[in-house]
Amino acid sequence: MIDWLEPNEWKAVALSMKVSLWATIISLPFGIFVAYALSRWEFRGKHVINALVHLPLILPPVVTGYLLLLTFGRRGFVGAWLEQNLGIVLAFRWTGAAVAAAIMAFPLLVRAIRLAIDAVDPKLEEAAETLGASPIRVFFTITLPLIRPGLIAGIVLTFAKAIGEFGATITFVSNIPGETQTIPSAIYAFLQVPDGDIGAFRLTALAVIIAISAVMVSEFIASRTQRRSHSSS
Amino acid sequence: MSLSVSLFHKAKHFKLDIEFSASQGITVLFGQSGTGKTTVINSIAGLFRPQKSNIQLNEELLQSSHSGKFIPAHKRRLGYVFQEGRLFPHLTIQQNLEYGLRIAPNNAKGPNTEEIAELLGIKFLFKRYPRTLSGGEKQRVAIGRALLSRPKMLLMDEPLASLDDSRKAEILPYLEQLRDQFALPILYVSHSVSEVARLATTIVVLESGKTVCSGPANMILSNPNLVHQIGIRNAGALISARVIAHHLDGVSELETSGGHLFIPLVNTNVGSLTRIRILAQDIILSRDFPLKISALNVLPVQVSAVRKGTGPGFFVQIKSGTDHLLARVTQRSARNLEIEIGKKFYAIIKTVSIAQTDIGIDQ
Numbered sequence: 001m002i003d004w005l006e007p008n009e010w011k012a013v014a015l016s017m018k019v020s021l022w023a024t025i026i027s028l029p030f031g032i033f034v035a036y037a038l039s040r041w042e043f044r045g046k047h048v049i050n051a052l053v054h055l056p057l058i059l060p061p062v063v064t065g066y067l068l069l070l071t072f073g074r075r076g077f078v079g080a081w082l083e084q085n086l087g088i089v090l091a092f093r094w095t096g097a098a099v100a101a102a103i104m105a106f107p108l109l110v111r112a113i114r115l116a117i118d119a120v121d122p123k124l125e126e127a128a129e130t131l132g133a134s135p136i137r138v139f140f141t142i143t144l145p146l147i148r149p150g151l152i153a154g155i156v157l158t159f160a161k162a163i164g165e166f167g168a169t170i171t172f173v174s175n176i177p178g179e180t181q182t183i184p185s186a187i188y189a190f191l192q193v194p195d196g197d198i199g200a201f202r203l204t205a206l207a208v209i210i211a212i213s214a215v216m217v218s219e220f221i222a223s224r225t226q227r228r229s230h231s232s233s
Numbered sequence: 234m235s236l237s238v239s240l241f242h243k244a245k246h247f248k249l250d251i252e253f254s255a256s257q258g259i260t261v262l263f264g265q266s267g268t269g270k271t272t273v274i275n276s277i278a279g280l281f282r283p284q285k286s287n288i289q290l291n292e293e294l295l296q297s298s299h300s301g302k303f304i305p306a307h308k309r310r311l312g313y314v315f316q317e318g319r320l321f322p323h324l325t326i327q328q329n330l331e332y333g334l335r336i337a338p339n340n341a342k343g344p345n346t347e348e349i350a351e352l353l354g355i356k357f358l359f360k361r362y363p364r365t366l367s368g369g370e371k372q373r374v375a376i377g378r379a380l381l382s383r384p385k386m387l388l389m390d391e392p393l394a395s396l397d398d399s400r401k402a403e404i405l406p407y408l409e410q411l412r413d414q415f416a417l418p419i420l421y422v423s424h425s426v427s428e429v430a431r432l433a434t435t436i437v438v439l440e441s442g443k444t445v446c447s448g449p450a451n452m453i454l455s456n457p458n459l460v461h462q463i464g465i466r467n468a469g470a471l472i473s474a475r476v477i478a479h480h481l482d483g484v485s486e487l488e489t490s491g492g493h494l495f496i497p498l499v500n501t502n503v504g505s506l507t508r509i510r511i512l513a514q515d516i517i518l519s520r521d522f523p524l525k526i527s528a529l530n531v532l533p534v535q536v537s538a539v540r541k542g543t544g545p546g547f548f549v550q551i552k553s554g555t556d557h558l559l560a561r562v563t564q565r566s567a568r569n570l571e572i573e574i575g576k577k578f579y580a581i582i583k584t585v586s587i588a589q590t591d592i593g594i595d596q
Contacts, residue, residue: 123319124322131312131382132337
């Protein structure tokens with residue numbers, strides 16, 4: 001099934017999937033929390049948090065990658081602590097690629113979920129409270145089901161962005177085949193050598209297929225939840 | 234059961250200074266729009282925290298700005314029926330109804346889903362989703378949902394305000410049953426005098442964020458000094474009457490403490506107790522017993538209070554047996570008839586002036 005891909009290319013594809021999947025999984029709980037806080041809570045420094053979340057969207061990706069290197073690199077203050085205490089090394093590893101992708105996609109995730117939460121009428125949450133539901137119960141039984149379409153959109157967007165992430169990734173974790181070489185880095189590497197066009201083209205086609213499949217899967221899930229919940233309002 | 238409430242809150246264009254207590258039956262917070270009724274009920278529910286407050290339900294202090302105590306809304310166990318229903322769109326009607334039931338403590342007793350659905354006539358809706366329901370159906374589900382959370386008290390914020398008259402007429406009997414069948418005290422916010430007259434056991438009158446007065450329903454409705462708050466055209470008192478016969482020519486005969494009363498045929502059993510609202514402007518006062526008139530009701534009454542208005546109107550509180558009624562006449566008639574406290578008159582009430590919506594079933 002995959003013999004039309006060279007082993008190196010296949011590795012890049014598998015790595016891209018792994019990195020994107022992990023990037024999505026680790027950023028989701030934080031994304032929901034930050035989106036909820038920005039949508040529902042009034043607190044000092046809200047604007048600062050909002051700006052920080054959106055920073056990766058505005059900064060040149062190379063700058064974000066470099067900042068990640070400074071912070072999470074083996075000599076960076078967080079990176080050094082992680083290595084000493086938890087034995088986790090991010091720089092020049094696939095885990096670092098996942099972190100870079102997660103941070104780059106974070107604004108999109110938060111934005112999608114926040115818009116969904118904004119659309120949920122707080123009066124419904126109040127009603128649940130008067131029926132005896134604790135705030136956590138209200139969140140899981142009312143808010144979360146009602147934002148499901150937005151949540152799915154956010155997840156797909158995050159995954160797609162993670163697949164395509166290039167600038168911050170290559171700056172933070174470089175372009176090591178089999179370790180940190182994702183699809184975009186592999187395409188870039190192909191374009192640096194003569195006769196690399198064929199490989200680049202194959203990966204490009206694959207990237208298009210992955211992107212289209214992701215959108216179709218999300219549409220399918222969304223339409224199913226729509227039917228089940230009838231929640232058009 | 235007793236609820237005692239004292240609240241103080243001051244905002245830019247708004248000041249609230251409320252004090253009242255409620256006990257069994259339906260206590261109505263009555264007042265025009267913008268008098269802070271919803272803020273009061275939200276404070277009791279724990280959804281709004283006024284600057285100063287002291288709210289006590291039975292032995293339990295719900296909140297006190299003095300001690301800083303504040304029990305969060307989800308631990309108060311007060312059922313709340315909102316003006317707009319607020320059903321959960323992603324849950325079926327049955328899931329909506331049982332949302333609070335699942336959370337209610339095991340030792341909280343009360344009617345089960347079947348009984349509530351029976352009472353409110355919503356069993357056929359169980360599998361449907363809220364968006365397919367009519368306004369009246371939604372409101373009945375909302376009432377059922379609140380009841381099934383096994384509350385210590387029910388709070389209702391203008392639950393009929395968003396409905397048209399026929400939907401209102403459809404729900405009012407359910408509310409009367411709720412009042413009379415369960416020992417569940419209800420705090421009911423309303424600006425509709427006809428609803429108040431139908432349902433209230435006790436009335437608390439609010440005006441621009443302040444409590445004007447409170448008392449048993451008919452004491453408030455028959456007080457000529459409160460007609461300004463009630464609205465002059467809506468002013469009218471209640472008379473309690475027991476059905477003794479339905480006549481073939483379309484009238485029901487009732488017994489009141491001051492004599493028999495004929496009203497348009499009412500759909501209730503002989504023997505049931507009703508409360509009938511008689512509008513002040515529908516009563517004619519006569520010094521002599523009127524002969525050969527079309528009106529079927531002539532009750533001997535005695536003037537118990539009067540209030541001279543600023544306009545042409547003159548309000549007379551009259552006593553018929555043990556009931557107090559309110560009549561509105563002109564200053565001119567009052568002068569001609571020399572209406573004053575203690576004088577005896579005959580109150581003439583046309584049968585057809587009593588609307589079906591003015592007839593409430595008490596038991």
